[in-house]
Amino acid sequence: MAISTPAASAAAVEVSGVGRVFQAKGGSVTALHNIDLRIEPGELFGLLGPNGAGKSTLIKILSTLLLPSSGSASIFGLDVVRDTARVRRIMNLVAGGDFSGYGLLTAREQLAMFAQFYGMPYAEGMRRVDAQIEAFGITDIRDRKISALSTGQRQKLNFARSFLNEPWMLFLDEPTIGLDVSAARDVRERVRAFQAEQPGRTVLLTTHYMAEADEMCDRIAIVDHGRILAQGTPTELKRMVQKETLFIVGVDELPAAVSLGTLRELPGVISVVVRDADGADGNGVGSPVTRLAIALREDAALGGVISALAAAGAHLREISKSEPTLEEVFVQLVGRGISESDSEQAL
Amino acid sequence: MESCSPVQIDLTSRTSRAFGPLRGDAADAARSLIASARLAWAIEGNWAEPFFLLVYLIIRPLAFLGLFLAVLSIGGTLNPASIGFVVVGQAVFQIVGAAMQGPTHALLDDRERYRTIRYIFATPSSLLPVSIGRALVKALIAAISAVIVIGVGALIGMPMRAGGPDLPLLLVVMTLGLTSIVGLGIALGAVCVQLRNDAWGYPQAVAGSVFLLCGAIFPLDTLPRALQLIGAALPMTWWIEGVRRALLGTASPGLLGELSTPLLLLVLTVGTVLITLAAPRLFTIGIDRAREKGYLDRSTAS
Amino acid sequence: MSAAGVPKDLHARIYAETEWSLSHKLRHAAQSVVGRAYPRIFGMSREPSWLFFDLVFPTLGMCSFVFLLRSRGADEAWISATILASALLTFWTSVIWMMAGQFRWERDSGNMTLYITAPVGLGSIALGMAVGGAVGMAFRAGIIILGGSLLFGAQYEIREPLLLALTMLLGIAAMYALGVCLAAVFLVSGREADHLGDLLNEPMQLLGGLFAPVRSLGIFGLLAIGILPLAPAADAMRQLAVPQLAASGLLPVPVELGILAVMFVVFSLLSHFSLAFIERRGRADGKLLTRAD
Numbered sequence: 001m002a003i004s005t006p007a008a009s010a011a012a013v014e015v016s017g018v019g020r021v022f023q024a025k026g027g028s029v030t031a032l033h034n035i036d037l038r039i040e041p042g043e044l045f046g047l048l049g050p051n052g053a054g055k056s057t058l059i060k061i062l063s064t065l066l067l068p069s070s071g072s073a074s075i076f077g078l079d080v081v082r083d084t085a086r087v088r089r090i091m092n093l094v095a096g097g098d099f100s101g102y103g104l105l106t107a108r109e110q111l112a113m114f115a116q117f118y119g120m121p122y123a124e125g126m127r128r129v130d131a132q133i134e135a136f137g138i139t140d141i142r143d144r145k146i147s148a149l150s151t152g153q154r155q156k157l158n159f160a161r162s163f164l165n166e167p168w169m170l171f172l173d174e175p176t177i178g179l180d181v182s183a184a185r186d187v188r189e190r191v192r193a194f195q196a197e198q199p200g201r202t203v204l205l206t207t208h209y210m211a212e213a214d215e216m217c218d219r220i221a222i223v224d225h226g227r228i229l230a231q232g233t234p235t236e237l238k239r240m241v242q243k244e245t246l247f248i249v250g251v252d253e254l255p256a257a258v259s260l261g262t263l264r265e266l267p268g269v270i271s272v273v274v275r276d277a278d279g280a281d282g283n284g285v286g287s288p289v290t291r292l293a294i295a296l297r298e299d300a301a302l303g304g305v306i307s308a309l310a311a312a313g314a315h316l317r318e319i320s321k322s323e324p325t326l327e328e329v330f331v332q333l334v335g336r337g338i339s340e341s342d343s344e345q346a347l
Numbered sequence: 348m349e350s351c352s353p354v355q356i357d358l359t360s361r362t363s364r365a366f367g368p369l370r371g372d373a374a375d376a377a378r379s380l381i382a383s384a385r386l387a388w389a390i391e392g393n394w395a396e397p398f399f400l401l402v403y404l405i406i407r408p409l410a411f412l413g414l415f416l417a418v419l420s421i422g423g424t425l426n427p428a429s430i431g432f433v434v435v436g437q438a439v440f441q442i443v444g445a446a447m448q449g450p451t452h453a454l455l456d457d458r459e460r461y462r463t464i465r466y467i468f469a470t471p472s473s474l475l476p477v478s479i480g481r482a483l484v485k486a487l488i489a490a491i492s493a494v495i496v497i498g499v500g501a502l503i504g505m506p507m508r509a510g511g512p513d514l515p516l517l518l519v520v521m522t523l524g525l526t527s528i529v530g531l532g533i534a535l536g537a538v539c540v541q542l543r544n545d546a547w548g549y550p551q552a553v554a555g556s557v558f559l560l561c562g563a564i565f566p567l568d569t570l571p572r573a574l575q576l577i578g579a580a581l582p583m584t585w586w587i588e589g590v591r592r593a594l595l596g597t598a599s600p601g602l603l604g605e606l607s608t609p610l611l612l613l614v615l616t617v618g619t620v621l622i623t624l625a626a627p628r629l630f631t632i633g634i635d636r637a638r639e640k641g642y643l644d645r646s647t648a649s
Numbered sequence: 650m651s652a653a654g655v656p657k658d659l660h661a662r663i664y665a666e667t668e669w670s671l672s673h674k675l676r677h678a679a680q681s682v683v684g685r686a687y688p689r690i691f692g693m694s695r696e697p698s699w700l701f702f703d704l705v706f707p708t709l710g711m712c713s714f715v716f717l718l719r720s721r722g723a724d725e726a727w728i729s730a731t732i733l734a735s736a737l738l739t740f741w742t743s744v745i746w747m748m749a750g751q752f753r754w755e756r757d758s759g760n761m762t763l764y765i766t767a768p769v770g771l772g773s774i775a776l777g778m779a780v781g782g783a784v785g786m787a788f789r790a791g792i793i794i795l796g797g798s799l800l801f802g803a804q805y806e807i808r809e810p811l812l813l814a815l816t817m818l819l820g821i822a823a824m825y826a827l828g829v830c831l832a833a834v835f836l837v838s839g840r841e842a843d844h845l846g847d848l849l850n851e852p853m854q855l856l857g858g859l860f861a862p863v864r865s866l867g868i869f870g871l872l873a874i875g876i877l878p879l880a881p882a883a884d885a886m887r888q889l890a891v892p893q894l895a896a897s898g899l900l901p902v903p904v905e906l907g908i909l910a911v912m913f914v915v916f917s918l919l920s921h922f923s924l925a926f927i928e929r930r931g932r933a934d935g936k937l938l939t940r941a942d
């Protein structure tokens with residue numbers, strides 16, 4: 001069979017020109033427009049976007065659940081439409097809010113059942129089942145029926161299941177939805193450990209949690225209305241909304257010897273404004289602080305500003321670098337906050 | 348989530364207020380019941396679907412009838428009296444079976460399919476009107492097929508009462524019978540919601556056993572003594588007998604036939620009152636237990 | 650950073666991993682069938698209520714036919730036949746509720762998504778469902794036959810046990826194969842499927858000649874024996890186990906056995922195609938296989 005030579009593409013995920021149109025009652029819905037995306041082996045790549053952006057649609061196409069209407073996509077060089085059987089041997093999937101499995105089985109039996117579906121010999125399957133139970137710290141619920149598990153326990157089980165076939169490509173569609181802080185932290189750690197165990201394991205994650213995306217993802221694509229609006233590392237994305245670097249410098253009070261004008265004249269300085277005169281200090285006690293917001297072309301220009309202030313006799317109280325959040329990037333690109341769009345569907 | 352969830356929300360907002368079983372303001376209770384029946388109608392009454400009409404109003408009831416007549420004919424040629432006996436029992440039992448399924452299916456639908464039960468119906472008091480509504484609507488739909496069965500029965504030789512059906516008797520018996528069956532249906536729903544996924548089939552199974560005991564297709568006298576007693580304790584037994592007298596104009600052969608009609612009505616009334624008092628309490632206990640054990644949001648197929 | 654430590658020949662290695670030998674594929678298919686059958690064989694009996702519902706109620710249904718027969722003074726041999734029919738009915742009921750309706754449930758619970766994305770064929774899943782269902786039901790059917798026969802003092806006279814075993818085996822196999830086709834039909838037909846399930850229940854008991862022989866149905870009986878596995882299975886079983894009623898058979902046993910064998914093959918092929926169809930259609934329309942959320 002003429003299968004695309006596996007080494008031809010070095011990407012883990014290669015999406016080119018993928019579009020997807022759904023036929024719905026009121027006409028057709030275009031969930032994805034001509035998407036191009038490339039994910040490198042070993043990356044943890046995030047898709048961030050409001051409800052209905054097309055994230056799940058893309059994951060479904062990549063995980064062979066859905067055919068693209070146009071374009072092509074491959075996982076480690078295997079075409080998701082033509083080489084379906086092969087793709088399924090190297091991938092796995094976890095979706096949030098999942099009720100999968102059979103309520104009357106115990107947690108361990110459920111994992112054992114899935115191990116049979118993933119193609120490893122029985123003994124090896126059972127070894128991995130027990131290893132995952134151990135790794136997720138769910139030994140205590142091992143022999144409890146699925147129907148008696150909490151959402152968090154079920155989702156850990158679901159993650160354990162997805163690791164059973166040691167997939168090269170793992171798709172996570174809002175996997176931490178409904179999990180409490182500590183359970184979410186646990187599974188995030190497991191995902192990282194899973195990737196670290198074997199270089200090349202690649203993860204594609206969708207999430208609504210900005211902090212999760214920021215913290216976990218090597219790179220992120222922001223998606224809305226079926227289009228990728230921007231992609232890059234979290235730092236790169238933040239750079240997009242704020243080209244200059246911003247420092248907040250707090251002094252006792254602005255010495256008469258320096259005016260904002262003189263500071264603005266310094267090399268590398270773009271602007272200086274007083275953010276709050278006589279603000280409370282960090283602890284809410286002590287004498288008031290005057291904070292200057294100083295925009296610089298580059299970090300190095302800060303030295304000049306500090307010396308100028310010091311030379312004029314200002315007493316320095318605090319210096320901090322102000323980073324834009326992913327949320328701000330999102331709002332700027334999508335035109336609305338992710339939590340706003342979330343609350344629309346809350347019920 | 349299919350079409351019904353918005354309706355449900357609308358419903359609870361109205362019902363969750365005060366409709367405690369047997370308590371609360373009667374007008375409020377009635378309003379809840381009407382809202383629930385409307386909801387049930389929306390869910391159950393796929394009236395626009397010809398396939399639905401065909402299956403539930405015609406094919407299934409007639410298949411049942413055919414099945415019993417076929418078995419009946421194994422024991423020799425059919426005579427009009429035995430055709431009449433089976434046709435009426437069968438027709439009334441359409442209603443019994445359907446009403447018994449209504450509440451269970453309402454609860455399981457929510458639990459297994461829409462998974463809304465834990466969000467929306469957090470209290471037994473809001474589940475109760477929905478269950479009653481589903482039972483009533485199912486019973487009413489089934490009543491149409493009962494009429495069809497009687498019609499077909501008349502065509503194939505069922506003897507009718509001279510001078511037409513005894514309508515007052517029919518009305519009284521049907522009202523009492525429907526009330527008691529809805530009560531039994533909701534009690535059954537509260538039991539079934541504690542069970543596995545294939546609890547879908549359980550009300551039907553219970554209906555099947557009631558069918559055996561209430562003299563629907565063969566006289567009670569055929570049963571062993573102990574079962575006869577249980578049969579006599581079921582309101583459905585008296586209901587069916589009452590309908591037979593109203594439609595056929597003759598009492599059944601055997602024990603039941605010897606009772607006078609007023610006595611029959613008295614027994615049916617007492618049974619109905621007892622069930623109407625007990626069922627909502629049973630329902631509340633069942634739902635409370637299910638909620639306590641977390642059965643309302645589990646799904647248990649294998 | 651992403652490229653750190655990623656071997657150069659990664660793609661080639663992964664490609665090699667996707668290369669499964671024939672024996673690997675066979676072992677995997679066998680394991681998958683057992684894996685899917687497991688929850689049915691072991692899970693199903695875990696709720697103590699199964700005893701009550703899976704045994705007591707079918708028995709009650711059987712009793713109403715027995716009493717109906719007795720009320721008419723029918724030959725006691727018909728009671729033996731009724732007990733056998735009730736056992737067969739357990740399988741048919743499980744075909745309706747646990748096969749035909751199952752894929753919809755698997756879809757709504759999210760299992761279907763996992764099956765499709767796993768390297769397991771829907772065929773193995775369906776076969777596992779069938780094997781698990783049949784084994785679970787065989788146990789129940791056995792108890793029903795035993796209990797019913799003791800309760801009513803039913804007698805059987807089995808002259809050809811092998812033929813009887815073959816009839817039951819083929820009948821059950823054909824029913825479950827049909828069940829897989831129905832699973833696909835139910836999945837595609839959406840909400841109408843509920844009605845379909847009910848259509849398959851009592852009307853098919855009548856058409857299948859379970860409690861009254863198909864012979865009495867005239868032309869419909871002949872039709873039923875040609876398309877509904879219940880019909881030849883029930884008819885042949887009655888002839889084989891209750892020889893006094895041999896005259897009630899519509900066709901000679903070997904012919905009915907042949908029909909069952911053909912049905913098994915045809916329904917197996919049909920289920921193969923219908924599974925392929927639902928997977929293709931599901932991936933194309935995006936609704937059939939994944940939970941609407």
Ligand SMILES: Nc1ncnc2c1ncn2[C@@H]1O[C@H](COP(=O)(O)OP(=O)(O)OP(=O)(O)O)[C@@H](O)[C@H]1O
Pocket residue numbers: 022023024029030031049050051052053054055056057058934935936
């Ligand atoms: N099977 C389908 N039929 C019709 N329309 C669909 C179907 N699946 C998805 N859509 C539509 O495609 C668009 C993208 O949906 P998708 O599920 O990919 O969004 P998402 O980014 O995952 O959103 P969410 O954050 O809510 O999960 C939406 O407008 C959705 O309504």
Ligand SMILES: [Mg+2]
Pocket residue numbers: 055056057173
């Ligand atoms: Mg999504």
